[in-house]
Amino acid sequence: MEEKSTTASxxxxxxxxxxxxxxxxxxxxxxxxxxDRETFSSFANESEKNKLLVTRTYQETxxxxxxxxxxxxxxxxxxxxTSTDLTPDAGYSTALKTAIELEDKxxxxxxxxxxxSRSLLATIPRAFKTVAERRRNRKSVLKALLDKVSxx
Amino acid sequence: MAILEEPIKQVLALRNYxxxxxxxxxxxxxxxxxxxxxxxxxKVPMSTRDEVDxxxxxxxxxxxxxxxxPPLARVRCLFRLxxxxxxxxxxxxxxxxxxxxxxxxxxxxxxxRGIENVEVATGIPSLMMGYNLEDIAAGIDEYLIRQxxxxxxxxxxxxxxxxxxxxxxxxxxxTGNTIVVKPSSEDPISxxxxxxxxxxxxxxxxxxxxxxxxxxxxxxxxxxxxxxGICFVGSTxxxxxxxxxxxxxxxxxxxxxxxxxxxxxxxxxxDLEKTIAASLTSFFGNAGQRCLSGAxxxxxxxxxxxxxxxxxxxxxxxxxxxxxxxxxxxxxLDKSVQMGPLRxxxxxxxxxxxxxxxxxxxxxxxxxxRDVHLVGDWPHTCFLNPTVFEEVTPDMTxxxxxxxxxxxxxxxxxxxxxxVDMIHGSxxxxxxxxxxRSGKLARExxxxxxCGNIGINIGIVAPMAFFPFxxxxxxxxxxxxxxxxxxxxxxxxxxxxxQRWF
Numbered sequence: 122m123e124e125k126s127t128t129a130s131x132x133x134x135x136x137x138x139x140x141x142x143x144x145x146x147x148x149x150x151x152x153x154x155x156x157d158r159e160t161f162s163s164f165a166n167e168s169e170k171n172k173l174l175v176t177r178t179y180q181e182t183x184x185x186x187x188x189x190x191x192x193x194x195x196x197x198x199x200x201x202x203t204s205t206d207l208t209p210d211a212g213y214s215t216a217l218k219t220a221i222e223l224e225d226k227x228x229x230x231x232x233x234x235x236x237x238s239r240s241l242l243a244t245i246p247r248a249f250k251t252v253a254e255r256r257r258n259r260k261s262v263l264k265a266l267l268d269k270v271s272x273x
Numbered sequence: 274m275a276i277l278e279e280p281i282k283q284v285l286a287l288r289n290y291x292x293x294x295x296x297x298x299x300x301x302x303x304x305x306x307x308x309x310x311x312x313x314x315x316k317v318p319m320s321t322r323d324e325v326d327x328x329x330x331x332x333x334x335x336x337x338x339x340x341x342x343p344p345l346a347r348v349r350c351l352f353r354l355x356x357x358x359x360x361x362x363x364x365x366x367x368x369x370x371x372x373x374x375x376x377x378x379x380x381x382x383x384x385x386r387g388i389e390n391v392e393v394a395t396g397i398p399s400l401m402m403g404y405n406l407e408d409i410a411a412g413i414d415e416y417l418i419r420q421x422x423x424x425x426x427x428x429x430x431x432x433x434x435x436x437x438x439x440x441x442x443x444x445x446x447x448t449g450n451t452i453v454v455k456p457s458s459e460d461p462i463s464x465x466x467x468x469x470x471x472x473x474x475x476x477x478x479x480x481x482x483x484x485x486x487x488x489x490x491x492x493x494x495x496x497x498x499x500x501x502g503i504c505f506v507g508s509t510x511x512x513x514x515x516x517x518x519x520x521x522x523x524x525x526x527x528x529x530x531x532x533x534x535x536x537x538x539x540x541x542x543x544d545l546e547k548t549i550a551a552s553l554t555s556f557f558g559n560a561g562q563r564c565l566s567g568a569x570x571x572x573x574x575x576x577x578x579x580x581x582x583x584x585x586x587x588x589x590x591x592x593x594x595x596x597x598x599x600x601x602x603x604x605x606l607d608k609s610v611q612m613g614p615l616r617x618x619x620x621x622x623x624x625x626x627x628x629x630x631x632x633x634x635x636x637x638x639x640x641x642x643r644d645v646h647l648v649g650d651w652p653h654t655c656f657l658n659p660t661v662f663e664e665v666t667p668d669m670t671x672x673x674x675x676x677x678x679x680x681x682x683x684x685x686x687x688x689x690x691x692x693v694d695m696i697h698g699s700x701x702x703x704x705x706x707x708x709x710r711s712g713k714l715a716r717e718x719x720x721x722x723x724c725g726n727i728g729i730n731i732g733i734v735a736p737m738a739f740f741p742f743x744x745x746x747x748x749x750x751x752x753x754x755x756x757x758x759x760x761x762x763x764x765x766x767x768x769x770x771x772q773r774w775f
Contacts, residue, residue, distance in 0.1 A: 128376075128608055129378055130377050130378045130381070131608040179381075180384075180385065181385065182385075183378060184382045186378070186382075187379065187554065
């Protein structure tokens with residue numbers, strides 16, 4: 122099979138969309154599940170910051186990617202997609218499981234692109250890694266919330 | 274993949290920016306066409322001589338106050354301009370794709386490179402400083418100060434509509450000069466957007482002016498007695514025979530950065546995978562419409578027997594053809610696209626003309642870009658796919674003349690010396706690159722090759738804003754270059770003061 126070569130802008134768009142949809146998703150959770158509103162709101166705010174960080178890093182270093190003839194070879198974005206549409210009757214634990222899946226795939230995506238872009242200026246993999254770690258941390262928080270629900 | 278939203282929704286009627294006012298031109302208008310969609314996106318006026326004169330007058334009138342403005346106050350305008358460019362980064366980039374055709378990644382790269390020049394010019398309070406020495410004789414000190422000259426003219430090319438005028442403009446105004454910019458009439462919108470930001474950034478009226486047009490405008494700028502210097506980027510015939518000559522006659526300073534025919538040498542010890550990746554960007558980036566684009570790739574057989582040399586040549590050639598055949602061509606606002614169209618149909622026809630000549634003269638056409646296949650359903654009018662020739666010899670037209678399109682010519686040289694002779698056989702001297710693991714050869718290459726920009730394992734030798742954009746032979750006419758310290762010297766007069774107090 123022919124190896125896919127993905128442009129830098131396509132990857133950045135994917136990351137931006139990922140953060141946008143994550144922010145929307147967590148705002149919805151904050152509205153629906155008031156007990157943990159603060160946590161979900163902070164995740165939504167963080168996603169907005171993530172988007173800013175990724176976009177800014179890309180815009181400031183795009184010339185490096187171009188001059189290094191860089192592309193994300195072989196990266197299949199579809200592997201990292203999670204549907205965040207919750208049905209109106211979805212319960213709290215369903216929502217948390219969806220969130221955990223989202224964070225799992227998102228952190229995997231960011232770790233992957235951080236690794237792939239290691240040959241570029243340090244700011245690029247560093248930004249991806251920062252976001253990857255933030256999202257991995259969220260997963261731990263979400264898991265703890267899910268454990269609490271399960272114990273009840 | 275979906276097309277990014279186009280920032281230009283209706284046909285723009287472009288106006289000149291003179292003395293801080295947006296002024297309608299009396300000249301007739303011509304269409305600015307998006308080369309990917311073939312839709313008209315703007316009407317640009319062909320301004321008259323009187324309008325150029327009005328712009329120069331406005332710049333001349335603004336000069337005395339602007340030069341007296343403290344450097345720190347001048348660069349505050351540049352800081353604000355930079356901020357506005359950052360805020361509008363995406364819009365500016367998409368406009369470049371719409372008016373020129375380059376991919377969105379390339380446009381964003383161009384926007385960044387343009388902004389970097391504004392950033393470097395904000396260092397003027399330090400960069401413009403002179404120097405001094407006490408006691409050159411008893412009680413006598415001597416010092417040098419740099420002073421602005423007055424009005425400068427900047428004539429932009431079509432291939433980098435946003436960035437190239439910024440190789441000069443920020444340095445010119447930061448040092449206290451005033452400017453008249455003539456954007457390329459083929460893609461003038463980016464410079465209009467810059468002028469809008471200049472206005473918003475609070476530059477005083479007349480410091481930064483824009484006059485649209487063609488030959489008449491250039492001719493008037495070259496003749497005008499109140500323009501102290503010209504910065505030009507364009508073709509060698511115009512740069513050498515018109516701009517440089519005329520500036521000599523009228524006593525103007527001049528930077529004329531012109532055509533090129535850039536060589537890439539591939540040595541037997543080169544990292545082939547990385548070399549091919551770099552060559553791909555070099556030959557086909559910006560659809561080959563770059564004065565730094567690779568033109569001739571020379572597979573050098575230094576130290577190899579004939580058969581080994583043939584094997585290396587075959588390997589390089591096959592790898593380049595294979596990679597080039599996979600380049601996704603289409604509308605640059607599609608993020609998956611890797612190469613956009615040529616700027617217009619005439620430019621495409623010029624390139625296809627060269628492909629025909631290559632075939633006629635006996636070069637082997639390994640990949641024919643005339644067989645157009647695109648990502649998306651766009652008119653083929655301005656599109657070509659990558660073309661690769663092999664068995665190209667130095668006497669062939671395609672090896673000698675600047676094609677300015679996505680065409681790679683693969684050649685062979687038995688030795689390093691023969692390859693260097695090939696480079697020196699070209700009348701141009703813009704850029705040359707070597708791909709090797711040998712420091713000794715790389716040093717030799719850098720030492721001997723008569724080109725202004727040398728790449729060592731680099732495909733596109735684009736100097737950063739704090740280095741001059743160099744060039745030699747028929748690629749450059751003038752003394753000092755654009756960007757960095759050289760630009761500051763170009764835009765200032767050195768005045769020496771010898772002082773004694775009784």
